[in-house]
Every structure is written in structure tokens, then in C-alpha cells.
């Protein structure tokens with residue numbers, strides 16, 4: 176298990192190459208772990224990077240962007256991206272409520288058609304809500320919490336594949352790409368924390384929904400997701416990581432529970448600092464997990480990786496029960512569930 180110091184050194188000596196600058200897309204980059212990952216990428220590359228932050232909170236995103244490092248104006252080391260007419264580097268916020276698959280599809284249309292993004296080198300999936308409440312369906316008929324922690328991630332991957340493949344092709348054909356290695360995807364949730372079993376008779380939990388069960392199933396679904404995509408796209412690295420207990424926006428309470436904010440933010444703060452990881456340290460381990468998956472492992476770049484909160488590869492520890500037929504069933508269910516065909520009747524499959 177790498178120490179924090181080793182992890183920091185690895186991240187700081189990673190060869191990002193700015194010929195052209197890497198393209199990083201962070202879903203959930205407006206707060207918590209995602210925000211810390213945005214800040215770390217901007218620092219590691221000294222601003223020689225294109226980062227796209229996705230979330231709903233425009234004000235927070237603008238505040239974050241205003242505080243990120245800019246590359247020196249006439250930096251000759253940054254080359255223009257051959258596939259786009261965009262400025263060589265920069266930070267952009269794209270608003271999107273990811274619980275609707277149609278929104279994600281529209282976002283990718285904006286990315287590719289309007290912004291001219293032709294490649295993604297690093298994709299971070301950190302948008303998600305915590306909560307044990309009951310089922311609440313979106314206009315597309317998916318549960319909001321499952322949509323935020325899982326279906327949105329599947330949809331994002333489906334939409335991203337051509338852009339990740341473009342990065343893979345660059346990794347195989349250019350010096351800059353070779354230095355960076357395979358493109359990487361990081362899903363921040365709960366690798367290694369799954370308990371119980373996946374109910375393949377009720378994928379998506381339409382028949383038996385319980386808040387705690389939805390949390391646990393989301394973890395298994397993320398495992399099955401990285402496995403499914405890694406099998407189909409071998410030149411890309413797909414990592415599912417557990418961040419541990421992190422002192423982030425997850426500890427903010429809404430509505431009637433707002434009074435708990437006073438308790439957590441003031442009274443429990445000293446204790447929280449001791450028992451929980453800061454978002455800054457967590458980002459070091461998460462980025463380490465993402466980057467190290469992109470480098471050659473036994474001569475092969477890319478593949479499926481599962482990492483714990485200290486960046487350690489946990490192999491198949493606590494991987495969900497799955498047979499070949501179930502893998503197929505799961506894949507077909509997900510492709511159907513995330514397909515955009517206009518608002519569906521709530522509760523229909």
C-alpha cells in the first residue's frame with residue numbers, strides 16, 4: 176500500500192505531457208472529492224490542461240475555476256490539439272443534472288459538437304448523493320439515487336467511449352500519448368465494500384427497494400460496470416475506487432435535518448478531522464489510482480482495477496456474485512435503462 180508521501184511523489188512525477196495538453200472531465204467536480212481532484216489535476220499540470228467540470232452548482236464551479244492555476248501565457252511547451260480549434264488549455268463548467276439520461280446525452284452533444292472536444296484522457300465519475308430514503312423515480316423511470324450513483328455513470332461511459340478510444344489511439348501513435356499511457360476512468364464509490372448478493376431478478380430494484388439496499392447494490396453495480404467496459408474496451412483503464420470516510424459535502428444536511436449541520440460543522444469538527452480523510456489527501460490517492468491504472472501492468476495497458484482508500488489494488492475482493500448469463504443480463508438491462516427515448520411511464524421497465 177503506497178504511503179501518502181509515495182502517492183504524492185508518484186502524482187508529481189507523472190509525465191502528463193502538454194503536447195497537446197491532457198483533457199480531463201470531472202463529473203461531480205463542484206464539491207468534495209471531485210472538486211479536490213479538479214484542483215489536484217490543475218496543480219499537477221501547472222494549468223497546462225483542459226478540465227471540464229460537470230455539476231449543477233454554477234456559482235461554486237465559477238469560484239473553483241477562478242482559483243485554479245493558469246499556465247504562463249506564451250507557454251511554448253503547450254501544443255494545440257490537432258483535433259480541435261479550442262484554446263490550448265482552460266477550465267470550463269458544464270451544468271448537468273445527471274439523474275436524467277437525456278441530460279447526459281445532451282451534455283455530450285455540447286462537448287463534441289459545440290466545444291469541439293475530440294478526446295478524453297481522464298474521466299472522473301464522482302457525482303452522487305448519499306441517503307437511505309425511499310425510492311423516488313425520475314421522469315425517465317429510474318430511482319434518483321441509483322441514477323446518481325450508477326445509471327448516470329453507465330450512460331457517461333457509453334457516451335464517452337469514442338472520446339476515450341481517441342485518447343487510446345493517441346497513446347498508441349504519439350510520444351505524448353505514450354508518456355501518458357492508456358486513458359483512464361475513475362468511478363469513486365465503494366470498491367471492496369459490497370456485502371450480500373446482487374438480485375438479478377430485480378436489477379434496478381423496481382420490486383424491492385430499500386434505501387440501504389440501494390447504497391449496497393450501487394456499489395456492486397459499479398463493480399459490474401467497470402468489468403463490463405474493461406472487457407469490451409481493453410486499451411482503456413477502468414477503475415472503481417473506495418474513497419474511505421472523507422470530510423466532504425456529504426456531511427451537509429438539507430431540509431428538516433439542517434440543524435445537524437450545526438452539530439457536524441461546529442461541535443464535531445475536531446473529531447471529524449481526526450477520523451475522516453481530508454478531500455485533499457483523498458484526491459491524492461484517487462488520482463494515484465487513476466494514473467497508475469493507465470500505466471503498463473504486465474505489459475498490458477488498461478483493464479479493470481479496484482482500489483481501496485489508500486490506492487491499493489484489491490483485485491477481486493468482495494466482488495459481486497455473477498455468472499456469464501447474469502453478466503449478459505446486466506449489460507442488456509443497463510443499455511436499455513439508460514437509452515434516451517423521451518420520458519417514460521414511471522415504473523415501466
Ligand SMILES: NC(=O)c1ccc[n+]([C@@H]2O[C@H](COP(=O)([O-])OP(=O)(O)OC[C@H]3O[C@@H](n4cnc5c(N)ncnc54)[C@H](OP(=O)(O)O)[C@@H]3O)[C@@H](O)[C@H]2O)c1
Nearest residue numbers: 203205206207208230231232272273302303421423424425
Ligand atoms: N465522502 C465520503 O465519505 C464518501 C464515502 C464513500 C463514497 N463516497 C462517494 O463519493 C462520491 C463523491 O462524494 P463527495 O463526498 O465528494 O460528495 P459531495 O461533496 O456531496 O459532492 C457530490 C458531487 O456530486 C454532484 N452531484 C450530486 N448530485 C448530482 C446530480 N444530480 N447531477 C449532477 N451532479 C450531482 C455535486 O454537484 P452539484 O451540487 O453541483 O450538483 C457534487 O459536485 C459520491 O458518489 C459518494 O457517494 C463518498
